Amino acid sequence: MDRRLSIKTLFIISAGAALLPSCSQNDAKSSLSLKNIRIDGKEETLLAAISKTIIPKTSTPGAGDVSAHLFALMMVDDCYPPDAQDKFLKGMNEFEDFSKKKLNKSFVKSTSAEREELLQSIEDKKEIPGNVASFYNSMRRLTLQAYTTSEYYLTQVQGYKLVPGKFQGCVPVKWQAKYG
Amino acid sequence: MGDNKQATSFDAIVIGSGMSGGWAAKEFCEKGLKTLVLERGRDVVHLKDYPTTNMMPWEFKHRGEIPYEIQKENPVVSRCYAFREDAAHFFVKDTEHPYVENKPFDWIRGYQVGGKSIMWARQTQRWSDFDFEGPARDGFAVDWPIRYKDLAPWYSYVEKFAGISGNKDGLPNLPDGEFLPPLELSCVENYFKEIVEKNYKGRNVIYARCAHLTAPQPVHLEQGRGQCQNRNLCQRGCPFGGYYNSNSTTIPWAQRTGNMTLRPFSVVHSIIYDDEKGKAVGAHVIDSKTKESIEYYAPVIFVNAGAINTNLVLLNSISKCFPNGLGNENGLLGKYFAFHNYRARISAQYDGFKDSTTEGGRPTSAYIPRFRNLHKQETDFLRGYACTFGSGRRPIRNMDGSGESLKKNLISKPELGAWGVGSQMMGETIPKETNHVSLDANQKDEWGIPLIKLSVDYDDNDEKMIKDFFEQYTEMFTKAGFTDIKPSDSKQAPGLDIHEMGGVRMGNDPTTSLLNKWNQLHNCKNVFVTDGACMTSTSTQNPSLTYMAMTARAADYAISQLKKGEL
Numbered sequence: 001m002d003r004r005l006s007i008k009t010l011f012i013i014s015a016g017a018a019l020l021p022s023c024s025q026n027d028a029k030s031s032l033s034l035k036n037i038r039i040d041g042k043e044e045t046l047l048a049a050i051s052k053t054i055i056p057k058t059s060t061p062g063a064g065d066v067s068a069h070l071f072a073l074m075m076v077d078d079c080y081p082p083d084a085q086d087k088f089l090k091g092m093n094e095f096e097d098f099s100k101k102k103l104n105k106s107f108v109k110s111t112s113a114e115r116e117e118l119l120q121s122i123e124d125k126k127e128i129p130g131n132v133a134s135f136y137n138s139m140r141r142l143t144l145q146a147y148t149t150s151e152y153y154l155t156q157v158q159g160y161k162l163v164p165g166k167f168q169g170c171v172p173v174k175w176q177a178k179y180g
Numbered sequence: 181m182g183d184n185k186q187a188t189s190f191d192a193i194v195i196g197s198g199m200s201g202g203w204a205a206k207e208f209c210e211k212g213l214k215t216l217v218l219e220r221g222r223d224v225v226h227l228k229d230y231p232t233t234n235m236m237p238w239e240f241k242h243r244g245e246i247p248y249e250i251q252k253e254n255p256v257v258s259r260c261y262a263f264r265e266d267a268a269h270f271f272v273k274d275t276e277h278p279y280v281e282n283k284p285f286d287w288i289r290g291y292q293v294g295g296k297s298i299m300w301a302r303q304t305q306r307w308s309d310f311d312f313e314g315p316a317r318d319g320f321a322v323d324w325p326i327r328y329k330d331l332a333p334w335y336s337y338v339e340k341f342a343g344i345s346g347n348k349d350g351l352p353n354l355p356d357g358e359f360l361p362p363l364e365l366s367c368v369e370n371y372f373k374e375i376v377e378k379n380y381k382g383r384n385v386i387y388a389r390c391a392h393l394t395a396p397q398p399v400h401l402e403q404g405r406g407q408c409q410n411r412n413l414c415q416r417g418c419p420f421g422g423y424y425n426s427n428s429t430t431i432p433w434a435q436r437t438g439n440m441t442l443r444p445f446s447v448v449h450s451i452i453y454d455d456e457k458g459k460a461v462g463a464h465v466i467d468s469k470t471k472e473s474i475e476y477y478a479p480v481i482f483v484n485a486g487a488i489n490t491n492l493v494l495l496n497s498i499s500k501c502f503p504n505g506l507g508n509e510n511g512l513l514g515k516y517f518a519f520h521n522y523r524a525r526i527s528a529q530y531d532g533f534k535d536s537t538t539e540g541g542r543p544t545s546a547y548i549p550r551f552r553n554l555h556k557q558e559t560d561f562l563r564g565y566a567c568t569f570g571s572g573r574r575p576i577r578n579m580d581g582s583g584e585s586l587k588k589n590l591i592s593k594p595e596l597g598a599w600g601v602g603s604q605m606m607g608e609t610i611p612k613e614t615n616h617v618s619l620d621a622n623q624k625d626e627w628g629i630p631l632i633k634l635s636v637d638y639d640d641n642d643e644k645m646i647k648d649f650f651e652q653y654t655e656m657f658t659k660a661g662f663t664d665i666k667p668s669d670s671k672q673a674p675g676l677d678i679h680e681m682g683g684v685r686m687g688n689d690p691t692t693s694l695l696n697k698w699n700q701l702h703n704c705k706n707v708f709v710t711d712g713a714c715m716t717s718t719s720t721q722n723p724s725l726t727y728m729a730m731t732a733r734a735a736d737y738a739i740s741q742l743k744k745g746e747l
Contacts (some may be wrong), residue, residue: 054582060591078247119582144579148590151238157591162236164410164540169364171539173596 032070034077037085043092047072049108050095050136051143053115063143066150072142084138091135098132190216190441192738193463193478195448195493198295200711200727201484202426202434203338205442207735209434213742216476217434218446218465220485221291224270224298226404226427230417232266240265259676260288262299267415270298279488280620282635284673287488287680293444294427295486296678299415302391302423302543303722304344305566306335306355310554311719314608318553318562321516321611322687324716325697328355334729342424342728343400345408345544346389354386354549354721360394362387363410367533368571368599369546375660382554383656385569388547391424391725403429412541423543445469447627451481451506451707453499459747460506460707466627480706480738480747484731487712491517491617491683492632494709507701510691514683515616517636518718521565521607522677523670524646526653528662530571530599537573537596545570548603550720552648561644563608566720567653571601601662605649608720609674610641611682636674679723681715699734706747710734 030039039047047069055063063069076088099107102121103114110118122128122136147153154160191213194204201217208215223229237243244265251258254274263271272289279287290296309328315321332355339358346359365373365387373385392408393400400406405421405428414423421428434440445468452462452475462477483490491514497506505513545568552564575594579586615637619630650667657665674680687693690702695714701707710731712723719726741747 055587055590056584058584058587060587062587075242075245078249079242079245081248081252116583123581140582144590145243149238149243151236153590154237160237162234162411162413167363167410167538167540167542169369169538169542170367170533170536173535173537 030073032073032077034073036077036082037073037089039073044069044073045108046092046096046106047139049115050119050139051146053112053119054140054143055147056112061152063147066146066152068143068146071146072139075142075145076138087131088135088138091131091133091138094129094131095135098129188216188474188476190214190476190478191742192216192480192482193218193476194482194484195463196295196484196486196489196711197293197426197431197442198290198484198486198711199297199300199426199724200731201295201482202297202430203728203731204482204484204710204735205434205440206430207732208739209437209439211739212437213439213739215434215440216478217431217440217442218448218463218476219293219442219444220447220468220489221293221295221444223442223444224292224294224417224427226417226421226425226432227419229427230419231269233413233416233419235266235416256286257288259286259672260678262415263288264415266413267299270415270417277625278623278631280623280631280633282633283637285634285636286673286675287634288675288678289486293431293442294425297425297724298417298427300425300678300724301722302414303547304339304342304346304389304391304725305547305549305721306357307331307719307721307726308353308355310353310550311717311721314563314719315717318557320562321717322685322689322692325686325688325693330697331726331729331733334733335725338725338728338732340397341399342391342429343393343396343405344389344725345392345394347387349384349386351384351386351549353551353554357389359389360392360397363392363394363542363544365546366538366571366599367536368530368601369569371532372569372571372601372656372660373546376548376656379659380551380656383548383551385546385548388544388568390544392543393422403433405429408543410541410543412543414543446474447629448485448493449473449627449629450493450497451483452477453497453502453506453704455500458501460704466629468627471627480742481708482731482735482738483707483709483713484711487680487683487715488617488632488634490709490711490713492619492629494684495617495619495632496629502703506707507694507703509703510694512613512685512692513694514618515613516611516685516716517615517617517680517682518609518611518715519636519674519681520677520679520718520720521609521638521642521645522604522679523638523642523672524605524607524649524667525602525670526650526657526665526667527600527602528657528665530601530660530662532661533599538571550608552645552652559644559648561641561648562610563641563645564720565605565607565645565649567603567605567649569601569603571599573597573599601657603653605646606677606679606720606722607642607645607649608718610639611685611717612639617683634675636680638674679712679718681712681718681723684709684713685716686714687716698737699730705741708734708738 051063051068197219316323347362348356408422449464495505550564576597623631686695
């Protein structure tokens with residue numbers, strides 16, 4: 001398998017998805033070709049909105065800039081066992097119901113303040129359906145993984161070095177890359 | 181066989197191109213012998229065939245994780261710590277090469293030129309006479325036919341060529357070698373060393389010797405290798421040739437002589453024994469792709485297929501003289517199989533040295549040589565264990581919540597956590613007749629070779645040793661003021677240590693062993709076994725360096741015997 005190619009493809013696809021007007025996505029297919037789970041364009045938009053709410057774009061890149069939701073989908077598709085995939089999908093559907101119940105509208109049509117409020121209520125564990133909580137926890141974990149292992153994060157924030165060149169056993173603590 | 185038989189003759193045949201086979205190839209080719217090296221897997225050319233070596237973490241599709249389907253289909257290899265997205269292509273998948281587990285045994289394999297030397301952990305401690313004299317002193321297995329003095333010059337010989345980083349510690353239980361400079365220990369490791377050496381006579385914390393070029397010598401530059409750059413990504417193959425593997429060192433060296441014929445995709449079915457001549461004459465090979473049967477001939481054969489496969493090849497080498505496997509007159513072939521007990525670990529925290537940390541990657545750790553039952557028997561179990569000791573600090577970030585507060589925590593400077601410390605035990609296991617490998621009576625692989633059946637297990641001695649390790653290390657950690665001390669027993673099956681040994685053990689007496697002091701089969705002197713299969717006992721050291729030294733020594737002997745016309 002050519003991993004470089006598949007990574008590139010991932011980003012090209014995600015760029016393409018961004019160009020589609022959001023209203024036409026309801027019936028659209030997912031922009032990823034997935035092997036095990038089925039996701040439509042509407043659901044993909046929901047996942048993107050959730051990940052962007054978890055790590056928003058500010059003066060620095062957020063989850064959307066590293067296509068965290070596509071990474072999350074790919075990981076659920078490739079690395080989750082079938083029962084966990086089912087649970088994720090169930091939770092995703094229930095999440096939208098939960099949003100409509102709490103906010104009286106779809107998550108993607110809510111304001112960012114409303115979105116944050118909804119996620120906070122899940123964080124606070126207030127009467128949350130079990131599948132919603134587990135779906136959100138998976139989505140949160142995968143968004144964090146996508147973000148903290150992205151090129152942006154490892155190079156700009158962590159100062160990752162592929163070739164450290166030396167090892168020092170005892171140096172004064174200063175802000176430094178530790179994942180190297 | 182029959183019609184497709186092609187006869188090709190060489191001066192020497194080496195079965196396997198990994199840790200020890202590479203050395204046999206180098207020694208023979210350097211001395212002018214036309215040498216056929218048979219490798220069952222594909223070729224892996226240094227640099228060219230390390231596809232992931234320069235990949236950045238974000239370039240791995242699953243960020244290192246092995247997809248669920250692959251794990252489900254390959255549970256054994258998936259339990260190996262190094263079977264990750266960056267090195268998975270160097271590991272045999274369970275589905276590709278099945279074997280029979282009479283008892284659970286995680287057999288980790290690398291079928292390619294270089295074998296497991298590509299992904300090994302690169303730890304290279306010498307054995308001492310506390311190890312070689314162990315079976316005789318403690319009354320298990322059989323007496324080793326060699327002592328440290330027999331191997332010492334060969335340790336030096338392979339260390340100089342491979343490049344071993346180490347510190348001259350002057351310990352009788354872990355002899356010094358030909359060392360390139362050591363890397364540093366961390367402040368906590370140096371502190372623990374002080375505490376341990378002050379509180380316990382005969383217990384030492386040292387820098388673990390490893391096969392890394394910390395200061396390349398002319399011979400290493402001539403090999404085309406350069407200084408270790410502390411990447412700690414060795415399992416991918418090193419673009420600098422910073423650690424020793426066959427691919428960067430012995431195999432290209434042998435190739436350069438013009439005397440080596442390297443034949444990948446060559447599964448050795450058996451060694452051909454001529455009942456009339458009373459010796460082995462060649463190897464029966466099956467091309468793994470075309471399934472063609474081919475016979476190759478040579479006056480001397482080195483079997484370096486990896487411990488279990490070496491047993492398999494010999495067990496499957498049936499002749500009128502040896503109906504139970506080549507050289508197997510005493511019926512002990514495949515028996516007294518052993519391994520290292522890697523089940524137990526202990527971790528803790530240390531709150532000191534708050535102002536200090538480490539920087540860069542270190543491809544090794546500190547090491548605590550065996551101290552149990554060293555000079556005399558002192559516990560209710562035989563032998564002992566050596567341990568790694570490592571330390572480091574990780575950044576801690578508050579990853580709770582979501583939105584801008586989480587974002588702020590993610591991109592701000594993190595605090596460093598307390599020092600984490602930990603040790604892993606490497607316990608000597610006692611070879612027993614009941615721990616054995618044999619051929620399955622019914623099942624065969626796709627080349628018509630019987631599947632190997634593994635019946636290997638822990639025993640009471642191993643359990644007692646784990647208990648002692650937990651007690652002793654809890655005490656040592658406590659004395660050092662470490663907190664949150666957590667012992668853990670992985671309960672992993674034998675095999676995951678990837679130190680399988682024995683089955684074709686060395687010994688003085690042909691009635692109780694298979695190989696003599698030169699690694700020749702007692703009953704078939706032109707067949708030598710110098711990989712893990714030859715081991716009479718297991719010691720507490722990572723065994724590869726000893727295989728390398730034994731191989732160079734045995735090859736030197738074989739060449740001298742060939743010249744005298746004795747083989």
